Amino acid sequence: MKVIIFGLGYVGFTAACCIARQGHEVIGVDVSARKVAEINEGTAPIVEPEVSEMLTEGLAQGRISARTEIGDALDGADIAIVCVGTPSAADGAHNMGYVADVSRQIARALVGVSRAKPLTVAYRSTFRPGTCEGLVQPIFDSILGDDAPITIAYNPEFLREGSAVADYFAPPKIVIGTKDGKPDAAMDALHEGIEAPVFHVGYREAEITKFVDNTWHAVKVAFANEIGRTCLQLGVSAQQVHEIFVSDTKLNISPYYTRPGGAFGGSCLPKDVRALSHIAADTGTNLPLVDSLIRSNEAHKHRLFEYAVEGLAPGARVLIAGLAFKAGTDDLRESPNVDLARKLLAAGYALEIYDPAIRADMLVGANLGYAYSQLPDLERLLVDKAHADATAGKGDYARVIVTNATVKDLDLGGAETRDLGSLK
Known part of the structure; x- marks a missing residue:
């Protein structure tokens, strides 16, 4: 397949390397000319185990390239994956400006284009539930009309920095949100060979997934650290308390995120x-x-x-x-x-x-x-x-x-x- 990735930060660049490793052609698009030049020259823009070697391999095989403009990148593409940032706004909400801007760019690049099959536009940026229906779809409709040659999907990622490549190929789960909750052939093909539970759900169920996961991780860290602070005050060994706590895999789940530190x-x-x-x-x-x-x-x-x-x-x-x-x-x-x-x-x-x-x-x-x-x-x-x-x-x-x-x-x-x- 031909896959276009918008946003070459941690998530986007790691995905580009992994997808190329799977044998697909990947074109990355990013606003940073410096980042694009480094990638095309074989220098990874992030520090993450394995990605430098995968970039070198992908460039040698002609499967990875990067650019700053869409140009003709979408010609013949099967999937466009949006991985741009959704940073915190002043009120704590996600700033959706980058997502909206990239969506408009993709839509404009498809104006007047005849396609044999729809382009799947998959979003991995973290979204508030309702964003696909309330922001993304209206952008495409306003530029391309009701018969837009696209299918929108929401596909949250579950990559941990430091083990992102391993997590890509062995994720805890695969979640694919679509308008009707039914499978998308291109997205299923992208994940072919990856063993993990797969959930085909509606947009909103997929969109809330990262909030649930990340907030739970934050709860675990904060709980463990409050116990750790209490132990410090009382002269109690937080390390030994942690060992006792995580030994209980029947009731206390697992040691991840629950170690005072x-x-x-x-x-x-x-x-x-x-x-x-x-x-x-x-x-x-x-x-x-x-x-x-x-x-x-x-x-x-x-x-x-x-x-x-x-x-x-x-x-x-x-x-x-x-x-x-x-x-x-x-x-x-x-x-x-x-x-x-x-x-x-x-x-x-x-x-x-x-x-x-x-x-x-x-x-x-x-x-x-x-x-x-x-x-x-x-x-x-x-x-x-x-x-x-x-x-x-x-x-x-x-x-x-x-x-x-x-x-x-x-x-x-x-x-x-x-x-x-x-x-x-």
Whole structure:
């Protein structure tokens, strides 16, 4: 098949590489000329295991290309997948501007085009229930009329940064929303060979799926961290309490997201929790637990800051090991570790940051904007492994603050550490 992907961020670029690996032709479209040039030259725009190798393979086989304009990309295409961002608006709702803009571009590119079969336009951006019917379909109808040569589908993704490729080929489930809830042949063909439960449902059932999943993950993180904070106050081992709790797979589900440690962050959980709170308020639904999640998370960030600097002299030299919200990725969007770094700087500590996945000159798009809006001196703060090892070896760090598995790359000698990723 020929697949066009709009938006080459984490979700879109990973999907492009995986779909090409499946043997399909993939054309990626993104507004960033720099990102497009890097992809066509064989440089992945994100840090994620396996994608660089898959990009090289796809380019060599002629299955991957990228461009900044649609042009004739839709000619002969079977599926167009929209993966553009839906960032939080000021009121907590999702900003649907990028989705609307791309939908208009696709519709205009199809004006006057005769197709033997409809183009399936599948959306993976997170949508408020009712968006396909209330926003997307009217855009296509207004430009192409009632007989538009398209079929709209909503296909949420379930990729975790750091294991996105593995998650693509072995997802927990496949959800495909259509107007009548019936299967779409092109979408079924796209997922051929992927073993997972498949749900063919209406638009709204598919659209709410990510809100339910991500809010549940946020609930688990916030609950675990509230227990962790309580344990810290009482002198109780949070680690042992966690081991007891997750041993009960009959009643207490699983250890994922229920380990006391870092606050939740990244591009999905905070954004979708805020959006669900907005939807609830907009529809007159009272969700006190969901509404409290962001406040609980912010309280945990501050408690972790207090824990990190406990006993440190004013102005002490400290190293953060791990800035991205997940080790092995370069995603800084709403990373709790960025907030920690900002608090350390504001408190007057001499801060250095080590994260092997982050290069200041390689950050692009929303990731770049968020990083420098929160840490304008990011490039100066980042140090390499040799510098961090040497400084730790001389005993010049008053403390190394460990946020994730990044610390495994370092030789810290006898440097004092505080592990925020796993409260003891």
